[in-house]
Amino acid sequence: MEEPDLKTLLEQALQYSKEYIDSMPGRMVYPSEEAIWNLDGLDVPLSLEGYPATETLALLHRQGSPATVAQTGGRYFGFVNGGAHPAGLAARWLADTWDQNAALYAMSPVVSKLEAICEKWLVDLFRLPKDSAMGLVSGTSTALICGLVAGRNHLLEKQGWNVSENGLMGAPELNVVISEHAHATVLKALSLIGLGRRKVFKVPCDDQGRMKIEALPEFNSFTLVVAGAGEVNSGSFDDMKAICARANSAGAWVHIDGAFGLWAGASKSTYHLFDGAEQANSWSVDAHKTLNVPYDCGIVLCRNRSSLISSLHASGSYIQWSENRDGMLYTTEMSRRARAVELWAVLRTLGRNGIESLVDQLCARAKLFANLLRDAGFKIMNDVTFNQVLIAGASNDETQRTLEYLQKSGVCWCSGSVWKQQSVIRISICSWMTSERDVILSAEAFIEARTMAQSVKP
Numbered sequence: 001m002e003e004p005d006l007k008t009l010l011e012q013a014l015q016y017s018k019e020y021i022d023s024m025p026g027r028m029v030y031p032s033e034e035a036i037w038n039l040d041g042l043d044v045p046l047s048l049e050g051y052p053a054t055e056t057l058a059l060l061h062r063q064g065s066p067a068t069v070a071q072t073g074g075r076y077f078g079f080v081n082g083g084a085h086p087a088g089l090a091a092r093w094l095a096d097t098w099d100q101n102a103a104l105y106a107m108s109p110v111v112s113k114l115e116a117i118c119e120k121w122l123v124d125l126f127r128l129p130k131d132s133a134m135g136l137v138s139g140t141s142t143a144l145i146c147g148l149v150a151g152r153n154h155l156l157e158k159q160g161w162n163v164s165e166n167g168l169m170g171a172p173e174l175n176v177v178i179s180e181h182a183h184a185t186v187l188k189a190l191s192l193i194g195l196g197r198r199k200v201f202k203v204p205c206d207d208q209g210r211m212k213i214e215a216l217p218e219f220n221s222f223t224l225v226v227a228g229a230g231e232v233n234s235g236s237f238d239d240m241k242a243i244c245a246r247a248n249s250a251g252a253w254v255h256i257d258g259a260f261g262l263w264a265g266a267s268k269s270t271y272h273l274f275d276g277a278e279q280a281n282s283w284s285v286d287a288h289k290t291l292n293v294p295y296d297c298g299i300v301l302c303r304n305r306s307s308l309i310s311s312l313h314a315s316g317s318y319i320q321w322s323e324n325r326d327g328m329l330y331t332t333e334m335s336r337r338a339r340a341v342e343l344w345a346v347l348r349t350l351g352r353n354g355i356e357s358l359v360d361q362l363c364a365r366a367k368l369f370a371n372l373l374r375d376a377g378f379k380i381m382n383d384v385t386f387n388q389v390l391i392a393g394a395s396n397d398e399t400q401r402t403l404e405y406l407q408k409s410g411v412c413w414c415s416g417s418v419w420k421q422q423s424v425i426r427i428s429i430c431s432w433m434t435s436e437r438d439v440i441l442s443a444e445a446f447i448e449a450r451t452m453a454q455s456v457k458p
């Protein structure tokens, strides 16, 4: 087998990427059934001798590219995803060529430096306490685990119990307080760190999915609270000022799950939603959502640097620590991709004003979408304060069938959910690419999908 020539392959990949970008405006947002069916072409028996790498890449582009979801176009509104900012994507290509391991300074001085800079910038951008620490992980799911582990260990340490050494068996009990609207990954994190899904106090919420302050239980120094900056359906924010004030006077720990919403803190027009969050102890947020850094780039931030480090500590005789930043101290992982490269590149390229404009643009597009659909007779089920819009038709049945037609239309793609016992279509505006025209075209597709839904008898 001839040795693959890296430069030839990268040029081939560049060519395919350009073709992919050019195909974006004319293609269906969700892949056709035929494109998905053609994926079977990738499922061949693992050969003995292998194939030339150029052929492998050609097959991947031929069969794979048409079966992708056009998330980097402007009309993907599913779940709460993101869009790849060009500066982040390009920096990531370069970083992939570098192939750095971000675990230790000794493995990559450049990545260590970039992580340290991102930490400083983010702490400053969100106006967090000066010595707050940052770790880069795969996404908010993992960032939540890191933040909650730091909180759990810190609270128990204050009771004289070292969880890292002694585990949880026999440990004093903590009171965990979460929202009844807490994201599924909060419950998953609690189950993974031994605090369980069931033994938590779930605070009832108002009609927007915000914890009712009057329904909060008493906090004390055994209390671990998770508050939300951005409810996954409505995009609402808990009253973090009130929650943090109570927690701080009781010696409780507050973690803020701000997967997409923490970025509200980066814009003057949305800062009121974030206000008070800076008083928390730890935060989780995705750069791959609102900031549009390519997947996977999650961030944990922690006011108590030593609690984060001591909770995630791993060591070995062969590990070479340094005076500089050793990234593995701040995450659950050891070997890691150099996520700081694309994070640094997007933050530097956008600057404070660019980040603010991005957040404002996403919110403005969400409001436009809501207005167009309200005018067309759809029900808007939430207060559109950030980037999320919840839409309902005249009945659950009509909503679900409208969603089906909408998804098949290929014009845009939304996912569904249930809100206040009603079926809804969720719109999540997360991409810098989404233009006013994209919103107008998508609103038209909604209207057409509803017409088709109404013309079919249930």
Ligand SMILES: Cc1ncc(COP(=O)(O)O)c(C=O)c1O
Pocket (backbone or CB within 6 Å): 079, 080, 138, 139, 140, 141, 142, 183, 185, 230, 231, 232, 257, 258, 259, 260, 286, 298
């Ligand atoms: C509020 C909230 N928390 C946590 C998560 C999980 O984030 P990730 O998918 O990056 O792990 C999400 C994902 O959408 C979310 O919206």
